[in-house]
Amino acid sequence: MLDRLFLEWRPSGAEIERLFRRVEEVLVAVHGMFPDLAAWENDWFAARMHESPFAIPIGEGPAQRAGR
Numbered sequence: 001m002l003d004r005l006f007l008e009w010r011p012s013g014a015e016i017e018r019l020f021r022r023v024e025e026v027l028v029a030v031h032g033m034f035p036d037l038a039a040w041e042n043d044w045f046a047a048r049m050h051e052s053p054f055a056i057p058i059g060e061g062p063a064q065r066a067g068r
Helices: 002-008 013-033 037-046 062-066
Strands: none
Touching: 013 037
8 A cells, every 4th residue: 555655645754754753753752652652562573463465566466475
């Protein structure tokens, strides 16, 4: 889905910088509201959930992924 978005939207360097700054601001706020979040995130990565088979580029199937 994101690849399609970026085919249509070509953000400038300034727009990208603003987006990353905003992400950092929100991340700080969320971690303040949920102090255990960092531990939960670590557990999520330790469980390799960030490598979900559902989080692959469109058009890329298991066979292509296995060949990486």
